[in-house]
Amino acid sequence: MVSDGRSSSESERGGLAAINELLDESARPRGRTQGLISSSAIGLANRGRVLQVLFDLGPTSRAELARHVGVNRATITGIIQPLIDQGLLVDGDPLPSKVSGGKPAKPVWFAKDAAPICAVLLMHDSVHCCLVSLDGTITVEAKAAFPPDAEGVEALARPIFDTIRQTLSLAHRPPLGIGVAAGGMIDTDKGTIVAVNLAPLLAGFPLGAELTRRFGLTARVDHHPRALLVGDRWFGIGRGKRHFAVIYTGEVLGGAIFLDGHLYRGPAGGGGELGHTFVQVDGTICRCGRHGCWETIATLGWLRREAQQAGLPSAPVMDSRRLVALAEGGASSAAELLDRYARNVAVGIANLQQTMAPNFIVLHGDVVGGGPRLLDAIARHVRELVPWRPGGDIDLVMGDLEDRAALRGAAGLVLSELLHFTL
Numbered sequence: 001m002v003s004d005g006r007s008s009s010e011s012e013r014g015g016l017a018a019i020n021e022l023l024d025e026s027a028r029p030r031g032r033t034q035g036l037i038s039s040s041a042i043g044l045a046n047r048g049r050v051l052q053v054l055f056d057l058g059p060t061s062r063a064e065l066a067r068h069v070g071v072n073r074a075t076i077t078g079i080i081q082p083l084i085d086q087g088l089l090v091d092g093d094p095l096p097s098k099v100s101g102g103k104p105a106k107p108v109w110f111a112k113d114a115a116p117i118c119a120v121l122l123m124h125d126s127v128h129c130c131l132v133s134l135d136g137t138i139t140v141e142a143k144a145a146f147p148p149d150a151e152g153v154e155a156l157a158r159p160i161f162d163t164i165r166q167t168l169s170l171a172h173r174p175p176l177g178i179g180v181a182a183g184g185m186i187d188t189d190k191g192t193i194v195a196v197n198l199a200p201l202l203a204g205f206p207l208g209a210e211l212t213r214r215f216g217l218t219a220r221v222d223h224h225p226r227a228l229l230v231g232d233r234w235f236g237i238g239r240g241k242r243h244f245a246v247i248y249t250g251e252v253l254g255g256a257i258f259l260d261g262h263l264y265r266g267p268a269g270g271g272g273e274l275g276h277t278f279v280q281v282d283g284t285i286c287r288c289g290r291h292g293c294w295e296t297i298a299t300l301g302w303l304r305r306e307a308q309q310a311g312l313p314s315a316p317v318m319d320s321r322r323l324v325a326l327a328e329g330g331a332s333s334a335a336e337l338l339d340r341y342a343r344n345v346a347v348g349i350a351n352l353q354q355t356m357a358p359n360f361i362v363l364h365g366d367v368v369g370g371g372p373r374l375l376d377a378i379a380r381h382v383r384e385l386v387p388w389r390p391g392g393d394i395d396l397v398m399g400d401l402e403d404r405a406a407l408r409g410a411a412g413l414v415l416s417e418l419l420h421f422t423l
Helices: 010-027 039-057 064-067 075-087 153-168 207-215 223-237 300-309 320-330 334-357 366-385 404-419
Strands: 088-089 107-111 117-122 124-133 136-145 179-181 185-187 193-194 219-223 244-249 254-259 360-365 393-398
Touching: 039 064, 039 075, 039 107, 064 075, 075 088, 088 404, 117 153, 117 404, 124 153, 124 185, 124 404, 136 153, 136 404, 179 207, 179 223, 179 404, 185 219, 193 207, 193 393, 207 219, 219 223, 219 404, 223 244, 223 254, 223 360, 223 404, 244 334, 254 334, 300 320, 300 334, 320 334, 334 366, 360 366, 366 393
Parallel strands: 117 179, 179 219, 244 360, 360 393
Antiparallel strands: 088 107, 117 124, 124 136, 185 193, 244 254
């Protein structure tokens, strides 16, 4: 463990203190007996607001930060400079001068060598761990597969903890915490895995509490698609957006929704189970035990069964990339299956759009391998299924095939807690 027996530099302590100061302030009770907001609390709130805007905008000059926050540049400098001195932020290379001249502006961004966050992607068959810097750079990756014949939760917990320990041992500074994107239903209040349909041994496992107990670090656990959304919002294509959604397809199907600047979780993280919304009354039985879930018609299991029935080559390992290649190679049965698969994905997206109208939807996972042809087919079916309504067009874009957004989002879960950001 890197948290044991390590010495820290003054800048490390300053950077961690700045974040912990925000955390301490956000954790104080706010009962009726509390008096007026102190000047220090106002300063912390202003600092958090500036950092939130910085994440929304990406690397940004002091002048632009001042404009977005609605204060003068001197006030921004008073907030930013201590964070630079503490090693949390850094000045980037000067931007090109405008035609009118003047001193070139330097964009401010998070320092790559600031204390990192340990990010974990926990799926039904494996664990993937890495360190994520505050600017979203991923380093020090480690992976482990779960034993296929595991008979108890300890057999799955061991590779999780060993992989995290291996990653932490290579951290250049004591990490700020551990964030976990888990492929299952999560009680976000307790950090407990409620259920993983493909890994039932993990049901009821208090992962967040165990991580804090073993490693002495803040730990946050959330549903994998919600972590994808956080990664897109802070480090990717969703940055600065007030409304959008993500959809993940693969062995399972899930999604998450960001509306009016807030990530929707529902009580204890029980909301947003998009893969288990009904699309076929009395349809195929789902792994959750119910019939007709969206997941039954828009995952790799459905695609491979249909490919087998159509006599397509490589049916047992069929995915979107292979299916598009077959369709473009002239296989008419592959082209027909591709269109059906696209419509199945579009059905759930149409339901989501009709209900919440996120308007901007990022697709992750297996469908990304299908490239522009599959994206165009999904978008066409969505347009056919959703009547025009006020509020703008529906944009569908491809996101991440390899879950880099999920790892960054897992780190973002910790940042949202430490910096008291609204998600």
